[in-house]
Amino acid sequence: MKLLNKILFGSLSIIFLLSGYDGFAQTADKGSLSVAVSYFNVNNQVPYVLVKVKTKVKGKFQSVGGIPFKLFLNKDSAGTFIGKVVINEQGEAMALIPLSLKKEWNLTVKHTFIAAFAGNTKYDSTSTNLTVSKAKILIDTASGRSVVATVMELKDTTWTPVKGVDVVLAVRRSGGDLNINETATFATDSTGKASGDFKRDSIPGDLSGNIILVAKVLDNDSYGNLSIEKKVPWGSKFVSRANDFNARTLFATRAKAPVWLMVVATGIIIAVWAVLVLLVQNILKIKKLGNEA
């Protein structure tokens, strides 16, 4: 019996000790991130960088949030640090090129943006980069309601027209941009110009009939994303339809009740309550008669 107890105790001790050993446990595989960096220059103002991060879950790409990235201009060093961003739930994060990097920015006509992730318990470290040439886009109009966009690249110290760049010419609407005609994109010629006729004559504008034209270069391998806007009075004037906000309606405020309703309702209330008042007076009459009797 004693031997049996010893065997049992010994076995339990071994099981207990082994339960804490994780040498046989497999380490979980970390996920890998797919990172894309985009460059944006809107209206030739301060450019910014957008980082998009995705990962594959069950064969499908899904956005990942909460991932910290460090962004650098040209090289991974403290002096070229653009900033640290954290990816949001949509899998995106953006950073403006800071003023502190103006000197570095003006040094060359071509820049490389580096996005680096140091890795964490779920994902491996990764880094990616994007190289773009400095470019700008201009927009103008020509007679006969034609829109002209010019794409220029900075070469040394001179802005040079660029040929063969696809430009989207559109008009800005609240839900997105609407192309100025049936053509999706217009290629620039040797003078760097791309032009198209404006065929959206009946489009509503603001109170003065102004609309906003936009010329865009989208995801160009050399120049990234460039866009510029121009306000023109080509839309139809917005005429606010006669609203009944201040009219007397059933759904208006108390002070704007329809007259017919006020007359009918007040009439009924006064008529019924007048009868009730008379009936109360009637009690007083009965009381008086009783006192006299």
Add this chain to the structure above:
Amino acid sequence: MENSKSIAGEEQIIQDLLPRKLKSSGKVLVYILSAFCLVGIYAYYRQLRYGLVVTHMRDYVSWGIYISNFVFFVAISLVGSLITAIFRLAGVKWGSPLTRIAEMIAVAAIIFASIIIIVDMGSPERFYNLFLYGRIQSPIIWDVIVITTYFFISILLLYYPMLPDLQILLRFKEKSGPRLHKFYGFLGSFWKGTHKQYLLSRTAINTLCIAIIPVAFTIHTVTSWLFATTYRPGWDSTNFGAYFIAGAFLVGAGAVVVAMYIFRKWYGLEKYITLEHFDKMGRVLVLLCLLYLYFNVNEFLTPFFKMKESEAGYLNDMFSGSFAPVFWFAIFTGIILPIIILLFKKGRKPLPMFIVGIMVVVGAWFKRYLIVTPTLLHPFMPMHDVPEMYHHYFPSWEEWAITLGSLAGAILIIVALCRVFPIIPIQETINEHHETAK
């Protein structure tokens, strides 16, 4: 000789119909009802302290058991206009012993209809804003105006026919006690029964009877419009006004039958509330049941036939879904079975009538619950991204306590009125006695 016989008969009627002290069973009932009221008050204190979150009303079911109860009270209050006004104007003489019971029920119900609507408010301390900023375009304001008007008319209609009875009550100081005697004196010591007083009183009662009918129809039609003017499945109906009125007369008549039976038993009023009264009220009740059944068929058959997609969820839930047991219970208990029972003469005897009255009232209460809740759980726009509990509604204990407390409170008012005033108009009964003797 005949004159002395008549005087003896008069005295007997007075003795039979004078208000009496509560028996021990009546006292027990008062204690039980008071206990319900106290629990209801405590639940309401919790609701005021912690807010409407103590109820199970949420974003979708924002009108729950309180509004069902409100509609029920408004419905039951209509009986005053049916028994008192319609019967009187139509020359239905047999209904006169029931007029005061009907008026007492009407007053009690309308008081609690007003209270329960304030209970439903999240911030009752802001109630006065309804009068300061209320819009005449809103059916809610119409309801407030018409309920107040109906309350005053009901009070006057209870008071005027009581004036001759107060004169009789003042003769029995020993029986009523000094406090009640003083109260009777305050209310009616000036009534001397002169011809001029009688004429003024009769004109006033006739005026009230004429005035109360349109006001009564308005009160419940406007209550139905609270729903019908809101674009929701099940409420988007032109039938609602008439449907509500028919249901109201039915539940009111059911409540009168229950009260008739109880008071007849308690006070031994078999001579005054006779088998004939039960038989005739049974006929009235079966007519009202058939009328209400007709409106129910109108209300449900046409949407069921069309089965519009937006209403299908609501209708299926009522007919065969989670609300089906309550729906069919309300239809069978509140309408179908009473029709079957009351069609037979034996069914119109006091006890079966009492049971039928209870069935009608209980069925009617659940019917009001079904008018409010299933519709709110089936909005036109699908429910997305809401907590699971928003998809269902079952009242919290606070809601049940307040509702039961309000029902107990209404019964307490009726009991209190019966303790103070004669349940059956004494002078009217004496007059009828004289007419019969002639």
